[in-house]
Amino acid sequence: MSDLENITLKLEALGHRVTPSRRAVIAAVLAKDGQFTADELVTRCRGAGRATVFRTIRLLTELGVVCRVLLEDGSVRYLVSQRGHHHHVVCTGCGRVQDLDLCAIKDAIRDLSDQTGYEVEGHWLELYGRCAECRAKVPAGASA
Amino acid sequence: MSDLENITLKLEALGHRVTPSRRAVIAAVLAKDGQFTADELVTRCRGAGRATVFRTIRLLTELGVVCRVLLEDGSVRYLVSQRGHHHHVVCTGCGRVQDLDLCAIKDAIRDLSDQTGYEVEGHWLELYGRCAECRAKVPAGASA
DNA sequence: TCAGCAATTGATACCATGTCTCAGTGAGAT
DNA sequence: ATCTCACTGAGACATGGTATCAATTGCTGA
Secondary structure (H helix, E strand, O other): OOHHHHHHHHHOOOOOOOOHHHHHHHHHHHOOOEEOOOHHHHHHHOOOOHHHHHHHHHHHHHOOOOOEEEOOOOEEEEOOOOOOEOOOEEEEEEEEEEEEOOOHHHHHHHHHHHHHHHHHHEEEEEEEOHHHHHHHOOOOOOOO | OOOHHHHHHHHHHOOOOHHHHHHHHHHHHOOOOOEEEEEEHHHHHHOOHHHHHHHHHHHHHHHOOEEEEEEOOOEEEEEEEOOOOOOOEOOOOOOOOOEOOOOOOOHHHHHHHHHHHOEEEEEEEEEEEHHHHHHHOOOOOOOO
């Protein structure tokens, strides 16, 4: 079963219609190697209107099919990901985003609750660094 | 030495001028109990133009006097904070933001590097939860 | 003290990233 | 067949911030 089919089934299962526009947006999302900006989609989906593209992105986000990634410069990128709670490492070299399975800060959160009296309900974590490939290409420390 | 004086000295030390506009913005920042949105400042500093307010916020951010806090809904808030690297807990009840001294995820980052081959250079972490006070007012689990 | 220069300013236009509105469309149920 | 309601696109609007640019301000050195 293709990813597109997978997602459309998910949509239908939740009572949403699978329209040509939505199909186009989803196809564009997948074509983008699973990573994209809203603007890229708008450009790519000339057939679908801007509002529809954004609506579909939101829909997919609610469905848990894509998630937002916050880049270091504050801009936003989207990522196809079927997981639930997880985090990302964004490569500052090539821009690739990788999911992290583990939620790495569970213990830290417990400590914090103890110290501050806060009951931590949620958190947001993004990591930035250089992937193995980029490190191989331009070793750390080497720069102009 | 007042906070305002403190900050203006810091500005001067770095070769920036302390103008009436900047002084007004800084005063407004401090008057806001150390927490504010850009819009609040613009409204409060009728004397200073929008651009100047934003420029001054950016300047103060670069100086390490204020830092950005990302709320759960994606909106941005600013916080006076003289520390270097640190994180925040945002109370979902009263909105207060508290600094966290410790960077709680150092160990986690090391693990991640080992697993993924990434060399983690930076990260962004915000925690959301309910402060001790809000928990006392409305005990966890109690809701309409 | 005054000219000169660079930093700063405010108004305003612009940008990015979304959301809202609204009339029109189309697909499914009856 | 038609009714209804989700969905659509166009475009206006909102928000948070940056760029431009001419005018101003305030050091600095003569």
